[in-house]
Amino acid sequence: MKKTVVLTSTLIGSLLAGHAASAASYTVQKGDTLWKIARQSGTTVAALKQENGLSSDLIFPGQVLQVNEQAESEEISSRTYTVQPGDTLSGIARQFGTTVDALLKLNPSIADPDFIRAGQKLQVAGGQERSNTYNVEPAAVPTNGRYIVQAGDTLLGIANKFQTTVDRLLALNPQITNPNTIRIGQAIKVAGGTADVWEAKQQVSAANSAAAESSASLADQIIDIAEKYLGARYLYGASPSRTDVFDCSSFTMRVFGEAGISLPRTSIAQAQAGRTVSFGQLQKGDLVFFDTDSNGTINHVGIYAGNGQMINATVSLGVAYSSLTSSYWKTRYVKAVRVLN
Template identity: 80%
Template sequence: MKKTLLLTGTLIGSLLAGHAASAAGYTVQKGDTLWKIARKYDTTVDRLKQQNGLSSDLIFPGQVLQVNGQSESRQAVSNTYTIQSGDTLSGIARKFGTSVEALLKLNPSIADPDFIRVGQAIQVAGGTTDKRTYTVQPAAAAVNGQYIVQKGDTLSGIAKKFQISIDRLLSLNPQIANPNVIRVGQAIKVAGGTTDVQQAERQASVAQPVVAESSASLADRIIEIGEKYLGARYLYGASPSRTDVFDCSSFTMRVFSEAGISLPRSSAAQAQAGRAVSFNQLQKGDLVFFDTDSNGTINHVGIYAGNGQMINATVSLGVTYSSLTSSYWKTRYVKAVRVLN
């Protein structure tokens, strides 16, 4: 009888301890930052601060943070990995401790390392893949003018929910490079003051270039400005104020702004600026646009540099030159616009 009671007590104690650990959330470790924790649990710093009532980014070792009840599970697989939403080839290479070049050798079907498809199975030469399951708290209302993207959300759905236009949402959220791509847990601004809206509207209009400078010399200067960023890394949603990392439209926006020309933030919005020109009429400094997902939506932009080349920010190579006559870009080309007089 004594042995039975002892075992039962031990079992109950173990269960209680396990439950306490599960309910405690995440315990801050030495060297942790909110950004590192947010990245680990695929959420945002703002979301963590809201969940834990934090008024600043200051945290300390031993502090327990709620992380939205997210759980991670690692599942061993064979030598293949199925591409998930938000994946890049460079990110997959890092996950499996390999290189982009090695992945391309294993997967000759990948014609362009910058573009892979969700659901596509690729060879990764073994290892384990990180399959994560998240439980996201519903957030039907905006908190402090922000809405946290939920599973199944679309930008048009969010616009309808808050009785706002998609253009207004894009104006309030210049970090959204592609209106068709938003992430679960992403914080989106759905309300702003008059100053914010006016500033966004001014940004969305194309300013006149410097009158004293000819279009040809201005185009050359734009290419020179773009070339000084060659090799800069790619970061989706990069702030236009950053010059160490870019996405495709923050790059074009930055280059043209340094030449005195204001462009909208997203590639889709930039495609509406200036006047359309045909492929055969391309000149240096023209913006060229592509539909890389083949879904009828523009999601990539580059700057034509002459001789069939464009300078652009790509996922795996960062800011680089690409050939418009390559089979990849040629088949995904949509249009070109000229914003230089």
């Protein structure tokens, strides 16, 4: 049964006859973006802008927005978007309330997420999916009995996947304070049905589990810090003291520094820190290095975020998620190092 999401303490909208949406008001909080509000309320950035007469993505704390949540039964047919001059894939994703990864899955012809051309037609919604939900690929449960959140996951969906309940997941994961807010790459302890079987078969020793827990906790902290800066612009040679702009190595230096880990300033020097790990052994929080000029010299670094994704500062997108399996990054990959343990 459809549940109306109350976004503030005052619900001023009501269901209108003949309309397939529930109206509510939301008061903008510090750090909010239209993309974040759209995703939380089950709508799109474009719909929010139209509903509130906004001509840009600029919003401010205390501003009251009208939000129309799409009805569950609403079906959105396949739609295409024509790339405009100055567009980026991340900007298009925000406009349609989705993610770069979801757009890449819908548009396999995109070989490099950092390069799209004006006039190019992109699919922005597929089949019967809503424009801000995506097909979720099953992910393997690690040996510590945890599930890594994928793009498009919800706590209810994860509960159904592992034949358990949302209440049980909340009891197992007291760090989740809002059941409607989980993030990509987050490790969630699961139990019930197949999850118990997998956990029993893959249980590691108590000592190793404790070490893995400590490392995973620090890795999650690294990703949390990195995600604070998503959308920050790129500036070559940016000062490590700046948080509004970054280059690739000032970004990693800043993120790890906030977690209490000191890194050198350049990507070449950072590649010598920690211990080298193979691509197949990558864990969340590892540093991954690339040669984007194909001249044999490391000149780019990112932070592995799990599930084949990294967070990095790129010239075209600024701080953003990138897929290591894309043809661009896969062919320029050099090495990875682990500095967390």
